[in-house]
Every structure is written in C-alpha cells, then in structure tokens.
Amino acid sequence: KTKIRNREEGYWRLSKLSVPAHKDPGKDFIGVSLPLLEAIAKILKFPVAPMLPEEAFTVVRKSFDARKVLKEPAFVYTVDMDVKKLLHLEPRTWDFISYLEPKLGFVEYREDENALTDLVDILDKGKVKIDGSNPSNGFTYSEKRPRVAVVGSGPSGLFAALVLGEIGADVTLIERGQPVEQRGRDIGALVVRKILSSESNFCFGEGGAGTWSDGKLVTRIGRNSDSVQAVLKTLAQFGAPPNILVDGKPHLGTDKLVPLLRNFRHYLLDLGVDIKFNTRLDNLVVENGQVKGVVVSNAKNEPGCNSDQEKLLFDAVVLAVGHSARDVYSMLLQHNIEMVPKNFAVGLRIEHPQELINSIQYSELANEVQAGRGRIPVADYKVAKYVGGDKFNTESSFESGVENRSCYSFCMCPGGQVVLTSTNPSELCINGMSFSRRASKWANSALVVTVSSDEFDSFRSHGPLAGVEFQREFERRAAEMGGGNFVVPAQRVTDFLAETLSGTSLPASSYRLGVKASRLHNLFPAHITKALQCSIEMFDKELPGFITTDALLHGVETRTSSPVQISRQADTCESTSLKGLYPIGEGAGYAGGIVSAAVDGMFCGFALAKELSLYRGDV
Ligand code: FAD
Structure with a gap:
C-alpha cells in the first residue's frame, strides 16, 4: 500500500482502469472519455461518473489487452488524478473521497507534479x-x-x-x-x-x-x-x-x-x-x-x-x-x-497473413481492426519459451535432445514487411519494418534462439570478434541458398517442421526482392534448428493456428543484438x-x-x- 502524504497538493495515480473495447472511443483517443470516467468512478466508489471533472484526470498510459483470460478485450488505462482540481467539487460530493483513504491499495501517490522530467x-x-x-x-x-x-x-x-x-x-x-x-x-x-x-x-x-x-x-x-x-x-x-x-x-x-x-x-x-x-x-x-x-x-x-x-x-x-x-x-x-x-540470438523471420494473427488474438473483434483504421490496434504477439532441460516438459515432439536455451519472438512487426538489412551483397540478413498505420496484409516477426560465446569455438582465431564471424557464416549461407541477387531463402513453417522442401508455389511474401524455396532446416547447426522447431510447436499451443501452410519462414535473422x-x-x-x-x-x-x-x-x-x-x- 502506498502511503498518502500531503494529499491536497498532489496527484494520485490510478492504474489498471479497464474499459471494455466496445465502449472505448478507440486506440488513437488519449483523452478522458465517459466510459473511462465510469471506470474511475467505480474504483473511487463515486456515485455519479459524469460529475467527475474531466480536467482532473490525465491519461498517462493506455494499452490494449486481448488476453483470452479476460471476459472481453479491454483498453487498460493508468490515470493521474489532480486532487486540487477534484477539490473544486461540491464539498459534499468530495466527502467520500476522504472515506477512501484507508482503502487505497490501488492508488499510488505522486508527490511531484513534475516527476516526468524534461x-x-x-x-x-x-x-x-x-x-x-x-x-x-x-x-x-x-x-x-x-x-x-x-x-x-x-x-x-x-x-x-x-x-x-x-x-x-x-x-x-x-x-x-x-x-x-x-x-x-x-x-x-x-x-x-x-x-x-x-x-x-x-x-x-x-x-x-x-x-x-x-x-x-x-x-x-x-x-x-x-x-x-x-x-x-x-x-x-x-x-x-x-x-x-x-x-x-x-x-x-x-x-x-x-x-x-x-x-x-x-x-x-x-x-x-x-x-x-x-x-x-x-x-x-x-x-x-x-x-x-x-x-x-x-x-x-x-x-x-x-x-x-x-x-x-x-x-x-x-x-x-x-x-x-x-x-x-x-x-x-x-x-x-x-x-x-557476448551472447545474442539467431533464427528466422516468420510471416503470417495479418488477418490470421488478428483473429487468433481477438476472435470476433478482429473485424474492428480494419487495416489500422479501426478502433482496435492491429494485433501483435510476443512469445517466449525455454526449451530443453526439463524432462517433464513434453509440449513439443522435438523436445528430446534439445539443449537448454531460450527461444522467443523478436521485433514483431504487425502490418509490416520483411526488409533486407545486409550491408554487403555476399551476406544476407533481414529484419522487419512498417508504416505508422501498420496497414499491410502481413505480420512478421523474428523467431530466434540464444547462442552463447562458447558456441563460436570454430571462429576462435577471430578473438573477441568470433561472434561476428558466426553471424557472417550464416548470412553467407543464406545468400548462397537464395541464389544471389538478394533473393531470400524461404520455407513454409509446416515444411520446416517436416524438414521437406516447400513446393515452388510459396505463400506470397511482403519481401520485395524475391524468395526462393529452400531447405532452411539445413541452414543452422542441427541443435539450433531443433530448438527453433521445438519452440514453434510450443508457440502454436499458445497461439493456435500459428503453424499453418500460409506461414512462411525467411532466412536469416542474425543481427538481433551486438x-x-x-x-x-x-x-x-x-x-x-x-x-x-x-x-x-x-x-x-x-x-x-x-x-x-x-x-x-x-x-x-x-x-x-x-x-x-x-x-x-x-x-
Ligand atoms: P544504429 O542505429 O545502428 O546507428 C549507428 C549509426 O552509425 C548508423 O547511422 C551508421 O550509418 C553509423 N556508422 C556506422 N559505422 C560508421 C563509421 N565507420 N563512420 C561513421 N558512421 C558510422 N528497435 C526498436 O526499438 N524498435 C523497432 O521497431 C526496431 N525495428 C528495427 C527494424 C530494422 C529494419 C532494424 C535494422 C533495426 C530495428 N530496431 C528496432 C533496432 C534499432 O534500430 C537499434 O537497436 C538502434 O537503432 C540502435 O541504435 P544505435 O544508435 O546504437 O546504432
């Protein structure tokens, strides 16, 4: 519980104020709407929401929460309440605010108006x-x-x-x-x-x-x-x-x-x-x-x-x-x-139709995304799993023999496109970008596994730059697999798991310089491929539909961090x-x-x- 001091001069921070998505004016609105006042009134136990003065509240955070555990997706707000402005209310209406004081577990007091320092x-x-x-x-x-x-x-x-x-x-x-x-x-x-x-x-x-x-x-x-x-x-x-x-x-x-x-x-x-x-x-x-x-x-x-x-x-x-x-x-x-x-992570970039990710994440509400124009933000995802090492963890059929490591999605770009981040034509690496509306029909994200410096042993002669050579090795392999001219090697995620070459009719890709059906399962050493396969199976349990013939893996994502x-x-x-x-x-x-x-x-x-x-x- 946060202790309240000097209440009259300060601000109270109200967090976790939930406004059901169907009532909220939408992702771009950062003012104080009536449904938000209702949420505030509820938490303050204030009887008449419209009587709360809007100007006493400032939205400091607004997030969209579509987790399946919720009854309904909601916008979740954090709001600063200016107590001085509230005190302009009729004294009688204010009375019950003091009644709140002993119950303020949900309120965090901010003493300094200028805490957000310029x-x-x-x-x-x-x-x-x-x-x-x-x-x-x-x-x-x-x-x-x-x-x-x-x-x-x-x-x-x-x-x-x-x-x-x-x-x-x-x-x-x-x-x-x-x-x-x-x-x-x-x-x-x-x-x-x-x-x-x-x-x-x-x-x-x-x-x-x-x-x-x-x-x-x-x-x-x-x-x-x-x-x-x-x-x-x-x-x-x-x-x-x-x-x-x-x-x-x-x-x-x-x-x-x-x-x-x-x-x-x-x-x-x-x-x-x-x-x-x-x-x-x-x-x-x-x-x-x-x-x-x-x-x-x-x-x-x-x-x-x-x-x-x-x-x-x-x-x-x-x-x-x-x-x-x-x-x-x-x-x-x-x-x-x-x-x-230093440790970093390598892997592949997966691309799905954005509509599929919207419907996995939002169910019926997916219709309201409207390519970034709607009230609901274009859906993203973030997945992370620790694979290997736990004999009871049998979530994936690839689990046996997988070495301990973290696998996670990285730099997910909803409504974006896959782009070439090579600085040299003989090395091929990719990443993702988007425009502000995130309106493209694709959702891409890197799926990467951690690699530690003891795995760069074969590049030991490069001293502290062994990791750089490790990255280079896979960027060169990717360029070769693509056949040059910045063509990216690609494989359906289903074929990556089955370790078969995808047919030539690959799903459409947002990558503009061309993709070529390739054996991406042979690009990395077997232990990295296995960890990727294992984690992809686990991600599908969290996001059912993640594994689909419409999802295309692109190679190679090496520059996740230094x-x-x-x-x-x-x-x-x-x-x-x-x-x-x-x-x-x-x-x-x-x-x-x-x-x-x-x-x-x-x-x-x-x-x-x-x-x-x-x-x-x-x-
Ligand atoms: P950099 O941004 O890499 O800047 C280094 C600068 O130094 C460059 O301008 C380069 O030209 C210059 N330079 C290099 N060598 C020399 C030299 N010898 N002489 C003179 N100048 C030199 N991060 C996010 O947080 N969100 C995202 O959505 C995101 N998306 C990304 C998408 C792409 C396609 C890429 C490539 C990266 C993305 N990142 C994202 C990562 C983010 O861009 C980096 O973490 C961040 O830019 C690092 O900042 P920096 O200043 O350390 O280095």
Missing part, C-alpha cells in the same frame, strides 16, 4: 557557466569549448550529440550514410532495382538502423523511468505523435520517423553541431594511450582506400556506430581495444583500454532497441560532459 530541465539544472557567449540558449561559454566527435547518427549518437551540444561542447556528428531524404532514395533503389549502396541502406544513414523500421518504442529498461520519459518527450518535441507518451506499446512507423529525424537534424544544426554526412570513420588517432582524433574519408571510397582521408582532432570521441559496423570492430581490434564476446561488448567504465562510459573513447549504444553492447540506445546516448552525453567539466549535475 531533458531540458535536467540540462538546465546541471549546466556550468563559463566565459564567452552562445546566443542560442543564453548560456555563456569559453572561446575554447571542448571538441567532441560523435560517430554515428543512430538514436544513441543523436541523443549524445543533443546533450553535449546543449551543454556547450563543440560537437561534430560524423555519419557514413546519407541524410534521410537521400537515404530514402537509396533504399528505393535497393527495393526496386536491387542496387545496394554499401553506405546508405537499411542499417546505415541518418537515424541509424531504426529509421526504416517499425519504430517500436517499447523497452525493457523501465517504461516509467525518467530517462525513458525524457527520450519519449524529446521525440514528441521533434514531431512524434503525443500518443507515444501514453500508449502502452508505442510505435512510430517509418513515415513518422523520417520527418522527426529531419527536425532533430535542424535542431542540432541550430545548436551549432557540425554534421558531416557521407563521412566514414576509418581509424582513430591515438597518442600515448589517449584518443586525439579520428581519420575519416568520403564514405563512397572502399574501406582501406587511403585517398581523400582526413585527420580531425578532438578531445573525446563518442563511438555510436551500431552493430553492423564490422569494419569498426576490426579497426578497434587493431588498436587492442578491450572487447568481450555479438560483442566494448568494455567501458560504468560511471564515465570511457573505454577501459583507451582514454578519450566513449563506446555507446547497441554496437558497443549497452543497448538493444531505439529507446534504450537513445537512453544510453543521453547517459553518456551527461557522463562525458561531466568529464569535460561542462556539467555538475547528476548523471
């Missing part, structure tokens, strides 16, 4: 004044501001650049890919004409890997933490729909991400950040165990081609290059930067082996997903600003 607030509290002047924010800085390179403009790099730029560092943002406008054209050329630009594609370019994505903003690092809220609020400042602050499963979609990134770029430019697109980090300038700068080149040059290279000097280098920058990992290895292999971690100090984010280097985000092994990468970038921005004596606040 990034700008945090910045303003800790900024240090130095001499000189900066017209953009009224703060004063010395002529000689510390020079910081942020390499990579994915979520981690962008947020690090934002914090450092705001606090007063002289920031240069270095990005090998193109700004979103040109990147869009390069991706178009890939999807339509099969031309892969090695530097501007689904992984590389402004906004990083998550730009042409589903833009899911869910994270496992605590939805309500101040840092996650600061990231979401910043995204909303740059044009994300305000629903993301409330939605239980917020997502943006590519069409919303692209203009948002353009706004982000203009804000950084106004702050004085120097943004260099089409500029690839090729090397670090190191003197006496300290980074002194970077060597960059026009990204159109082949890696290793020294013409056009330029040396730029900096006081610190933030490395935010994502986990597809394998050339950067190799370069770090040459400098003996401390890196350790296969390596670049060791760094916990408090400062500085590399443990090279002074002045700050490895951050997914590529460094400290984040997985858009929001956690952004949070890591923000955290590192503050930590580095502190190291550079620009910031005195808390990190």
Whole structure:
C-alpha cells in the first residue's frame, strides 16, 4: 500500500482502469472519455461518473489487452488524478473521497507534479557557466569549448550529440550514410532495382538502423523511468505523435520517423553541431594511450582506400556506430581495444497473413481492426519459451535432445514487411519494418534462439570478434541458398517442421526482392534448428493456428543484438583500454532497441560532459 502524504497538493495515480473495447472511443483517443470516467468512478466508489471533472484526470498510459483470460478485450488505462482540481467539487460530493483513504491499495501517490522530467530541465539544472557567449540558449561559454566527435547518427549518437551540444561542447556528428531524404532514395533503389549502396541502406544513414523500421518504442529498461520519459518527450518535441507518451506499446512507423529525424537534424544544426554526412570513420588517432582524433574519408571510397582521408582532432570521441559496423570492430581490434564476446540470438523471420494473427488474438473483434483504421490496434504477439532441460516438459515432439536455451519472438512487426538489412551483397540478413498505420496484409516477426560465446569455438582465431564471424557464416549461407541477387531463402513453417522442401508455389511474401524455396532446416547447426522447431510447436499451443501452410519462414535473422561488448567504465562510459573513447549504444553492447540506445546516448552525453567539466549535475 502506498502511503498518502500531503494529499491536497498532489496527484494520485490510478492504474489498471479497464474499459471494455466496445465502449472505448478507440486506440488513437488519449483523452478522458465517459466510459473511462465510469471506470474511475467505480474504483473511487463515486456515485455519479459524469460529475467527475474531466480536467482532473490525465491519461498517462493506455494499452490494449486481448488476453483470452479476460471476459472481453479491454483498453487498460493508468490515470493521474489532480486532487486540487477534484477539490473544486461540491464539498459534499468530495466527502467520500476522504472515506477512501484507508482503502487505497490501488492508488499510488505522486508527490511531484513534475516527476516526468524534461531533458531540458535536467540540462538546465546541471549546466556550468563559463566565459564567452552562445546566443542560442543564453548560456555563456569559453572561446575554447571542448571538441567532441560523435560517430554515428543512430538514436544513441543523436541523443549524445543533443546533450553535449546543449551543454556547450563543440560537437561534430560524423555519419557514413546519407541524410534521410537521400537515404530514402537509396533504399528505393535497393527495393526496386536491387542496387545496394554499401553506405546508405537499411542499417546505415541518418537515424541509424531504426529509421526504416517499425519504430517500436517499447523497452525493457523501465517504461516509467525518467530517462525513458525524457527520450519519449524529446521525440514528441521533434514531431512524434503525443500518443507515444501514453500508449502502452508505442510505435512510430517509418513515415513518422523520417520527418522527426529531419527536425532533430535542424535542431542540432541550430545548436551549432557540425554534421558531416557521407563521412566514414576509418581509424582513430591515438597518442600515448589517449584518443586525439579520428581519420575519416568520403564514405563512397572502399574501406582501406587511403585517398581523400582526413585527420580531425578532438578531445573525446563518442563511438555510436551500431552493430553492423564490422569494419569498426576490426579497426578497434587493431588498436587492442578491450572487447568481450557476448551472447545474442539467431533464427528466422516468420510471416503470417495479418488477418490470421488478428483473429487468433481477438476472435470476433478482429473485424474492428480494419487495416489500422479501426478502433482496435492491429494485433501483435510476443512469445517466449525455454526449451530443453526439463524432462517433464513434453509440449513439443522435438523436445528430446534439445539443449537448454531460450527461444522467443523478436521485433514483431504487425502490418509490416520483411526488409533486407545486409550491408554487403555476399551476406544476407533481414529484419522487419512498417508504416505508422501498420496497414499491410502481413505480420512478421523474428523467431530466434540464444547462442552463447562458447558456441563460436570454430571462429576462435577471430578473438573477441568470433561472434561476428558466426553471424557472417550464416548470412553467407543464406545468400548462397537464395541464389544471389538478394533473393531470400524461404520455407513454409509446416515444411520446416517436416524438414521437406516447400513446393515452388510459396505463400506470397511482403519481401520485395524475391524468395526462393529452400531447405532452411539445413541452414543452422542441427541443435539450433531443433530448438527453433521445438519452440514453434510450443508457440502454436499458445497461439493456435500459428503453424499453418500460409506461414512462411525467411532466412536469416542474425543481427538481433551486438555479438560483442566494448568494455567501458560504468560511471564515465570511457573505454577501459583507451582514454578519450566513449563506446555507446547497441554496437558497443549497452543497448538493444531505439529507446534504450537513445537512453544510453543521453547517459553518456551527461557522463562525458561531466568529464569535460561542462556539467555538475547528476548523471
Ligand atoms: P544504429 O542505429 O545502428 O546507428 C549507428 C549509426 O552509425 C548508423 O547511422 C551508421 O550509418 C553509423 N556508422 C556506422 N559505422 C560508421 C563509421 N565507420 N563512420 C561513421 N558512421 C558510422 N528497435 C526498436 O526499438 N524498435 C523497432 O521497431 C526496431 N525495428 C528495427 C527494424 C530494422 C529494419 C532494424 C535494422 C533495426 C530495428 N530496431 C528496432 C533496432 C534499432 O534500430 C537499434 O537497436 C538502434 O537503432 C540502435 O541504435 P544505435 O544508435 O546504437 O546504432
């Protein structure tokens, strides 16, 4: 039970308020509807719901719950109640609120109205004044501001650049890919004409890997933490729909991400950040165990081609290059930067008709989805099983002999499409993206199993990069199985379980560059295939109909998270082996997903600003 203090001045948080789906105005409405007031009135034991003043309530979270255990699918709300505003009610009507006080197990009291801290607030509290002047924010800085390179403009790099730029560092943002406008054209050329630009594609370019994505903003690092809220609020400042602050499963979609990134770029430019697109980090300038700068080149040059290279000097280098920058990992290895292999997951991407997933999840309510236009969100799913190791666990006929490991769905894209995330034509890997309405007729998701570093034994000669070679091996096999030209090997899920080649008439796929019937059951080592088969059988028990001849598996999903971690100090984010280097985000092994990468970038921005004596606040 949460103790209530200072009630008159505060807020009460009411959670788990359930509004039946048929009464709710729908997924896009984040105001206070009468059915929600009724749910609030019920929990408060207030007799006349319409008498509750709407303005006293703010929706802070809205999720859709269609679990089969419920009598009826419902929208579930968390609401903040402003007690001061409620006190404007007639005193008599208010009386019974005090009667509630002893029974407040369901209420959480929030003392501070501003608990959802703005990034700008945090910045303003800790900024240090130095001499000189900066017209953009009224703060004063010395002529000689510390020079910081942020390499990579994915979520981690962008947020690090934002914090450092705001606090007063002289920031240069270095990005090998193109700004979103040109990147869009390069991706178009890939999807339509099969031309892969090695530097501007689904992984590389402004906004990083998550730009042409589903833009899911869910994270496992605590939805309500101040840092996650600061990231979401910043995204909303740059044009994300305000629903993301409330939605239980917020997502943006590519069409919303692209203009948002353009706004982000203009804000950084106004702050004085120097943004260099089409500029690839090729090397670090190191003197006496300290980074002194970077060597960059026009990204159109082949890696290793020294013409056009330029040396730029900096006081610190933030490395935010994502986990597809394998050339950067190799370069770090040459400098003996401390890196350790890390567990990750590999598997295949499954695609079902979206209508099937809607009906598995929602039954009759599925009709109300209407390709993202309806009141009910397009259905998703999340499944996870631990296979092997339990002799009583006989849920799957593939169970016997399966080694212990976790199998789970990953990066599920409702109403989306399967896309090519290779950065090199001889290696083939895929992922999923969607647009904001999630209106496509397909639902795709990776099905992956964990692999640990002791499985990379045959690649031991690559040292800490053994996991990278392990990924590469299966990406090459997938490219060979597909027969080249970015054609993806595919197999009906039923045939994958039966270990037979699917006939040539495969179900239609959203993947635009072509699919070829292949023996995906031979792609991974037998123990990984078995674990996948075993978990798919179990997933079908949870989502009956998951195994169907209409479901198509695509190969191969290898880049679920970084296969390596670049060791760094916990408090400062500085590399443990090279002074002045700050490895951050997914590529460094400290984040997985858009929001956690952004949070890591923000955290590192503050930590580095502190190291550079620009910031005195808390990190
Ligand atoms: P990245 O976003 O990978 O950014 C790294 C940047 O560094 C890139 O822009 C790259 O061009 C640049 N770079 C690399 N090497 C160099 C160099 N040598 N010189 C200069 N620049 C360099 N996550 C979610 O949370 N939700 C989703 O819905 C989602 N969908 C995804 C869909 C797809 C298709 C993909 C590929 C990923 C998806 N992800 C999703 C994962 C998410 O994109 C990443 O977790 C996140 O982008 C990691 O952020 P980051 O800043 O660490 O690295």
